[in-house]
Ligand SMILES: *[C@@H]1O[C@H](CO)[C@@H](O)[C@H](O)[C@H]1NC(C)=O
């Protein structure tokens with residue numbers, strides 16, 4: 001597919017240069033002012049939508065979040081590869097996991113050019129340590145609390161929740177967590193390290209140029225795949241009595257060399273935990289970059305049937321959908337999908353999962369494990385946020401939550417709580433079609449009411465444009481911050 005990409009570049013190169021010139025001229029013209037006004041209006045309208053409802057700060061909502069966590073070492077991806085002298089591979093290839101440098105170069109090249117988020121297990125300890133060592137003294141590197149669960153927990157604590165966090169951390173890790181977070185799990189001496197190779201839009205590595213900012217993550221965890229904190233978490237859960245239970249971080253089990261049956265046993269234990277929690281408690285599952293087909297099957301059996309709510313990005317949505325339709329995993333999808341495409345995929349995931357729920361409930365008797373219908377689906381993309389929420393379900397304030405998710409995307413990627421319109425850009429079109437079906441309604445993007453919500457079937461859909469950050473501080477952890485921010489207004 002890369003070959004195809006190059007050919008079209010050659011063919012359309014001259015046309016493209018012309019467009020770039022136009023673009024540059026246009027941006028220097030007075031029209032630019034109109035554009036700035038528009039952005040300012042969208043920003044102030046989103047802020048207004050976000051502040052319409054607040055988190056209840058008196059009785060702080062209680063959220064339990066599992067599992068695991070790590071220390072993120074964040075580096076500029078291309079600088080790291082250059083430092084270890086890894087030459088760009090002329091064979092971009094997908095690998096389920098990474099065993100050597102050649103595979104790393106091929107896998108990185110595969111995702112870097114389109115700018116698609118990816119996360120891979122490194123089976124080779126020597127290679128992983130070499131990468132970490134090389135990153136330690138790379139200029140501009142940063143260490144941060146990482147892992148889906150701690151990031152979501154952190155965001156929720158910041159937004160006014162009390163959090164029970166399931167994970168095994170080192171003592172100094174515990175010290176940097178918010179005072180509103182209580183940890184359930186063991187203490188470990190050596191935390192797992194995740195190496196985050198960030199790259200901005202337009203970065204080059206040999207013959208490759210990235211089409212959007214994103215990151216490629218490598219890890220080689222010893223602790224996280226075993227969900228070691230689960231028992232302690234389950235025990236503390238009863239007393240904690242949360243309003244919401246959030247599960248993430250399960251991708252650390254993807255392609256991990258488990259003993260036979262080990263993973264299924266862990267996930268089966270998790271499914272007991274989820275199904276035995278009070279039906280009153282909402283359960284949210286945050287998807288991630290999964291490539292192993294059997295673990296996706298396990299998720300469909302052990303986790304997703306017990307979740308009321310799912311969160312995912314534009315790569316994870318088509319991946320889940322294709323599996324639900326009986327096809328193979330999709331490793332790479334369009335990193336900049338249109339609204340209509342995403343909404344159609346969301347409707348289908350919603351329909352199939354709820355049909356499965358109906359079938360499962362019809363088969364089982366009243367005493368069997370409590371499977372739940374899907375009542376909330378949140379998809380975060382670079383250009384927009386989209387949510388489906390079932391009418392009459394427990395989820396409140398969908399419009400404001402979508403606005404908050406959208407603002408959080410900019411806050412996270414720019415690394416600042418205050419949004420600077422001069423570092424933002426609207427990339428969603430002036431109007432969008434609600435479906436790819438012919439004759440579908442088009443909805444204009446109104447600057448003064450940027451979040452569009454409408455009813456369909458038995459649910460409401462809301463779509464909000466993202467003020468895409470143009471001076472990227474960090475993309476990793478974005479989905480977790482965004483998902484968590486959306487959830488806090490809905491409980
Ligand atoms: C693991 O990585 C090291 C360092 O890059 C390399 O020398 C070794 O050949 C790799 N092992 C395997 C099994 O590929």
Ligand SMILES: *[C@@H]1O[C@H](CO)[C@@H](O)[C@H](O)[C@H]1NC(C)=O
Pocket residue numbers: 328
């Ligand atoms: C889909 O998966 C099956 C079974 O794992 C495999 O044999 C087949 O080659 C895959 N097809 C594609 C198009 O990747």
Ligand SMILES: CC(=O)N[C@H]1CO[C@H](CO)[C@@H](O)[C@@H]1O
Pocket residue numbers: 150151152153154155156158411412413414415416474477481
């Ligand atoms: C860059 C950014 O704002 N990310 C935030 C995501 O959430 C974690 C946990 O709350 C924060 O520490 C990060 O600052």
